Amino acid sequence: MISIGRFQVFFIKSMTSLVVSSPSATATHFGYPGGSPRFILPSSAGALNNSLRSLLSPWQQALFAARRVLGWNDGPGLRIDDDLISELSNFLDVKSIAISLGTPGPHNKKTLLLMDGSDRGVAFAKVADRQITRRLLENEAYWLQRLADARKQGPRVPTIVALTEFKKHLILIQSSLSGTKPAQLQxxxxxxxxxxxxxxxxxxxxxxxxxxxxxxxxxxxxxxxxxxxxxxxxxxxxxxxxxxxxxxxxxxxxxxxxxxxxxxxxxxxxxxxxxxxxxxxxxxxxxxxxxxxxxxxxxxxxxxxxxxxxxxxxxxxxxxxxxxxxxxxxxxxxxxxxxxxxxxxxxxxxxxxxxxxxxxxxxxxxxxxxxxx
Structure with a gap:
């Protein structure tokens, strides 16, 4: 069973319209780690592909691998809302989704990694379910559009795919970025x-x-x-x-x-x-x-x-x-x-x-x- 703590109560309240519990026979996802989930991962994620690695930090990737080796159980069976996948598929070829639940707090937003049939990440989507987080996403969309208009000379940023509503959630879909993480100013x-x-x-x-x-x-x-x-x-x-x-x-x-x-x-x-x-x-x-x-x-x-x-x-x-x-x-x-x-x-x-x-x-x-x- 999932423990009932601050993070888990937050998880239950914040995901009810995106993720539903499911019997193991029909489950497509699981909560990870099992005790206090921070991610919702596809059941096929026996090993992390490059797309899923982009969602987890290096230490979270190492912990995931260690848990698999030790045979520790993950969270209960879950299923992504079919209507959510249908909504996202209006804009992209989405076959699978992984979710980062973020950190509990007033500014919390969920981040969705959208993948195609080959489990290749095609985009990220941010989900806001409160007024304060909606304002943050609207501000991000404003700046991404403004910077896109100045792209020839301006800063390099993700491309907006869509800004859409889903069951009282605001969803900002944007292109994924490839490259290396630069540690030093240059x-x-x-x-x-x-x-x-x-x-x-x-x-x-x-x-x-x-x-x-x-x-x-x-x-x-x-x-x-x-x-x-x-x-x-x-x-x-x-x-x-x-x-x-x-x-x-x-x-x-x-x-x-x-x-x-x-x-x-x-x-x-x-x-x-x-x-x-x-x-x-x-x-x-x-x-x-x-x-x-x-x-x-x-x-x-x-x-x-x-x-x-x-x-x-x-x-x-x-x-x-x-x-x-x-x-x-x-x-x-x-x-x-x-x-x-x-x-x-x-x-x-x-x-x-x-x-x-x-x-x-x-x-x-x-x-x-x-x-x-």
Missing amino acids: LAHASFLSNLHDLSSQVLPWGETPARVKIEQAFEACLGLLPQLWVDRYSKAQDVLRRQLNTPLEAVPAHRDFVPWNAKLSNGELYVFDWEYAAEGYPPAHDIFHYVLLPKVLQRPQLKNPTEVLQAASKFMSQFSLSERTRFSLESQFLAYLLDVCGLYINSWEQWQRDRVVESYGELIDQMLEQAK
Whole structure:
């Protein structure tokens, strides 16, 4: 039996209109891992093909192989809703589906890997079942279409196949991307960011930038959650930004989740996906900071001070000749970036919680404030 825990209750509630329980004789899928499923995989997945590997991280692939060797049972028999396959088949030759359930939380979306009769991945589909996640998918669709219109000169992104409704779910289908995951910032990243920034660029006082507005809205929306430490931290950081960014700066589009696992390198060009959080009017170094810092925090290395992030960002910008405006007031851009990410995380919570990213970023904010005295 499947254990009843937070993840499993979430699994039952969130998948009832996409997946149904089925007797073993008619089951086409199983929940994996069996105790607390994070994926719904085809019953034929005795070994992971290349398409299914794209859905699982390397450690999840290793765990899958180990469980098979040890003969551990997977979850109960399941079947994908026939109407869902029929709906998706209106746009693509879909014969099989694998599903990633994502992480429980207000921003949770399911990701579907759509495969043809040869178990070859032909596309991915994101599924939103709440108002907040619908807005994120609509934003991603907007940016993918906008970037597609500028494709000759613009950034490389997936192609929208369809944006469709299914049983009160919004589904965004987009082409799959092939290539390798680039760990280090390189020329392809600089070209990508330059093309993204060229879409629209304004020189604005900090107080008039959309970035400042988004940060303010995020923190004001969660003031009831914030401990006094964070109330004081946010207030002091805003004061520093108002004081330091008194000269207008360049405001450009930002991906806002620009990390190695959201990119593929192919033939020297960088293709970037997951545009849900993209927005106009951000300081130009925002995405560079995210690419450098977030993987370090998630991998748990010790960050003693902000200097290494600032040095890495500055070196990258100098090495690939990004504009002087990109390097303007880099310390203040970094402080704005830290606030933006923390506001995004905290605003997605229903109650205050311990979080490695928010805690690490909060400590960096404190060090930036100390340096600004």
